[in-house]
Amino acid sequence: MIRDWKKLLIPYEQAVEELKVKFKSIRSEYRRTGQYSPIEFVTGRVKEISSIIDKAKKRGIPLEKVEEHIEDIAGIRIMCQLVDDIEKVVDIIRKRDGKDMEIVEERDYITNMKESGYRSYHIIIKYPVHTAFGEKEVLAEIQIRTLAMNFWATIEHSLNYKFERNIPENIRIRLKRAADAAFLLDKEMSKIKDEIMDAQEEFRTRSTLIEEI
Template sequence: MNHWDKFLAPYKQAVEELKIKLKGMRGQFELDSSHSPIEFVTGRVKPIASILDKASQKGIALDQLEEMQDIAGLRMMCQFVDDIHTVVNLLRNRNDFEIVEERDYISHKKTSGYRSYHVVIRYPVQTIHGEKKILAEIQIRTLAMNFWATIEHSLNYKYKGMFPADIHMRLKRAAEAAFRLDEEMSLIRGEIQEAQAFFTRKKELKQEEKN
């Protein structure tokens, strides 16, 4: 277990640092009183059992686990599909990590119906033994995409990828329904943002009155 603690330590540090940095991007939009393309940010380090399962599936030797791209994982949630591209461009312009790969599963969805945008980065972690660069994966998706992906992941774990035909069909239908929801929301984006700005300002005024 001590071996795993040492191996995962820089990944845990990277996730905590990146969460702060990526959440900070949202805060900067709020300070500018402009719409934030980032709804919220989450992060996690893949459990040991999941690391071993994936290594076995992908044929990755235990002494080559550092090649695995998603041991450290972040998710950035957006309200609208267009926001995803805005966030990706923001990530491209940062100089505190290097982008090594991008995978666009929105323009080119997976056969399962999965949609998301993946950015794999090489992030420098500062340790007492010097700098260590690790791979981390940032997934950018809408709330609707995330809802579908979360359900699909749970079912995939249950059925080990071998979905019954009816479940597979319904998942694909649900994926299309989620994407249509995103499209409809994009059509009334202006109205939504105006309403959100109104309620935010109203909340601020009430807070000022209390103070």
């Protein structure tokens, strides 16, 4: 059984690797042309077999149907400095709809923050991979968020893991306060965004000049 799961994950591993390269290339292109990049950094992972099984059990999904119903077996995370950058990244992805990927669904947890305090923009895509055994279309979830949203989500995720999804009330309240603080931080950074963008472009131009000398 373990071996079958490993085989099932091969195209997902390939999808994650390819998508990471594609989004990282966009970031480098912006930087190499001296422009501010809406993408700060990109990560990706394939969901652990045990997490896939847990999620399937929790939702009553038969194990032979996980590929159809679990959309985040392949997961890509794109971190942005500013909230406005998220829309720019979403537009970049929308422009590729019907080209190298197909958008299945968008979930805006930024306008509609989750009760936990979670904020992020999710896009579910269908992505074709060409493996040694032929072409296969897999589902992947792209999460787009600011550095502050990511900081909060990472901490909350590890606390959920620690408390097996039953975070004590007092910690939950503090997490909610931390989510409000992260929201304020994003808001303040957005207010000085022109200065941030100018400073970073100037810094990169200077670094390039120094490299050329």
